[in-house]
Amino acid sequence: MHWHILGAGAIGLLWAAKLRTAGHQVTLILRTQDKLSQYNETGRFSITHDDTIQWFDTQAQLADCDDPIDYLLITTKSFAVADAFASVKQRISAGTKVLLLHNGMGPQQQLRDEHPELEIWAGSTTDGAYFDQPFSLIRAGIGETHIGRLSDSDNDCLFQELQGVDHQLRYAADIETVLWRKLAINCAINPLTALFNCRNGELLKYDDRRAAMAQICKEVDEVTSALGISLFDRKLMEEAWDVAELTGNNHSSMQQDVCHNRPTEIETITGYLCRIADQAGIATPANRLVLEAVRGLSGE
Ligand SMILES: NC(=O)C1=CN([C@@H]2O[C@H](COP(=O)(O)OP(=O)(O)OC[C@H]3O[C@@H](n4cnc5c(N)ncnc54)[C@H](OP(=O)(O)O)[C@@H]3O)[C@@H](O)[C@H]2O)C=CC1
Numbered sequence: 001m002h003w004h005i006l007g008a009g010a011i012g013l014l015w016a017a018k019l020r021t022a023g024h025q026v027t028l029i030l031r032t033q034d035k036l037s038q039y040n041e042t043g044r045f046s047i048t049h050d051d052t053i054q055w056f057d058t059q060a061q062l063a064d065c066d067d068p069i070d071y072l073l074i075t076t077k078s079f080a081v082a083d084a085f086a087s088v089k090q091r092i093s094a095g096t097k098v099l100l101l102h103n104g105m106g107p108q109q110q111l112r113d114e115h116p117e118l119e120i121w122a123g124s125t126t127d128g129a130y131f132d133q134p135f136s137l138i139r140a141g142i143g144e145t146h147i148g149r150l151s152d153s154d155n156d157c158l159f160q161e162l163q164g165v166d167h168q169l170r171y172a173a174d175i176e177t178v179l180w181r182k183l184a185i186n187c188a189i190n191p192l193t194a195l196f197n198c199r200n201g202e203l204l205k206y207d208d209r210r211a212a213m214a215q216i217c218k219e220v221d222e223v224t225s226a227l228g229i230s231l232f233d234r235k236l237m238e239e240a241w242d243v244a245e246l247t248g249n250n251h252s253s254m255q256q257d258v259c260h261n262r263p264t265e266i267e268t269i270t271g272y273l274c275r276i277a278d279q280a281g282i283a284t285p286a287n288r289l290v291l292e293a294v295r296g297l298s299g300e
Pocket residue numbers: 006007008009010011012029030031032035075076077078080083084085087101102103104125126127128129130253265
């Protein structure tokens with residue numbers, strides 16, 4: 001298969017490496033001519049894991065090339081999906097398979113609704129990776145990735161085609177629920193770590209932070225139960241507590257985005273939850289408060 005990767009950041013390059021290793025052809029679609037020129041100085045990127053470095057030669061191009069796209073992996077941040085997809089739309093045909101792998105919800109459903117002719121897949125991952133230099137990736141942790149088809153949940157063809165690419169890849173017959181579970185955890189942890197400017201584990205150490213987290217979780221539980229979504233076998237607060245403890249030393253992605261003055265994914269995490277709650281007529285004051293506060297922090 002020939003995969004085009006739109007969003008050649010940490011997760012995009014991690015997947016480029018997985019696909020190349022499994023023998024697939026990969027083309028990176030970069031956003032600017034400057035970035036393309038910088039990449040083409042070597043035409044390769046590296047991944048370091050456990051002190052071992054591996055290099056991957058991969059072709060790269062801009063969105064306005066005209067070769068058709070058969071398999072498209074979108075790994076931008078959630079807020080960039082719509083613009084990124086629009087930039088390659090002319091290269092997409094009815095047979096194109098699209099896999100979106102990002103945190104948050106909304107962009108996946110929007111793409112599915114606007115393009116019923118496409119086979120749209122979505123995924124959620126607990127992999128971890130970051131850059132120490134441009135195109136030099138550090139693999140921080142090996143996680144699981146769940147993917148499933150958004151429009152037709154019985155079809156697992158793309159998953160079958162991706163067998164062998166990642167041993168930690170799992171098929172999700174109900175990918176919407178998987179996305180909701182990740183969203184719920186992100187609602188519980190990300191905004192508060194950004195607002196308190198703390199590591200995930202430091203949310204559990206203070207009464208006020210724990211109380212805020214509990215209130216956020218209670219509201220998310222109310223919204224998801226009203227929608228008939230089964231999150232976890234126990235209350236979200238208990239699940240989120242364990243995740244915050246397990247990832248105690250980590251800085252959440254939102255805390256890092258705020259610290260580095262980058263746009264955050266708040267609109268597709270807490271923002272999405274609040275929009276769905278409004279449609280269902282459910283009040284979510286704690287989530288709305290942190291939504292406004294993070295918008296204020298990041299100047300959004
Ligand atoms: N990194 C991680 O460990 C994990 C990340 N995730 C999630 O995965 C998603 C991706 O995260 P991550 O890889 O870290 O993010 P990065 O910021 O590293 O990568 C995003 C990439 O998308 C590119 N991009 C943005 N807009 C466009 C466009 N219009 N055309 C082409 N490329 C574009 C950016 O390019 P440019 O640099 O030029 O702006 C950047 O290279 C997020 O939703 C994140 O929350 C989930 C689990 C773990």
